[in-house]
Amino acid sequence: DAGVTQSPTHLIKTRGQQVTLRCSPKSGHDTVSWYQQALGQGPQFIFQYYEEEERQRGNFPDRFSGHQFPNYSSELNVNALLLGDSALYLCASSLNRFYEQYFGPGTRLTVT
């Protein structure tokens, strides 16, 4: 049984560019949450998707958007990248939003 997978593992982008990160949830899970973790900090909640809709959102600008597909996989899109967007982006899945979250290995984004 595969756990949560994320792609790519690492990514380098230039300021102003756009990026798409992908997440496949653990088998049987229907809820996906995204977190941003800056170096030396704890993860910060970006948003949560359930039934293909954004159900909750953290304190992130509209440059951060997402999508959930019918197979429950999810994408995180960030437009107009800033240097401060450099971070580890973590995806977590759960069996609906009330249960324990399982995290993927993360995507390390570097903006230059």
Add this chain to the structure above:
Amino acid sequence: SQQGEEDPQALSIQEGENATMNCSYKTSINNLQWYRQNSGRGLVHLILIRSNEREKHSGRLRVTLDTSKKSSSLLITASRAADTASYFCATVGSSNTGKLIFGQGTTLQVKP
């Protein structure tokens, strides 16, 4: 923004010793969870304690929760070099939406 603080920020002990980490939070919670993170990669769920529980055990882990003080502690007994990692507490608010709010983390080094 972070929910609370973890103390200490860094801890260095010898193999076989016990390690205690503390977490404080600010708002009412449904549950509190502890995660481990190795080398800036994905988070591994360790234990969940609900707001109506005071203590929970899992193997060498013991978690306590004091809702009157809005604090929790994680005790790792008989530590091993493999326990070297960053440890984070995360809370789920009383509305139980599944959104995790993380602390800053404690970096634990266990010397062989």
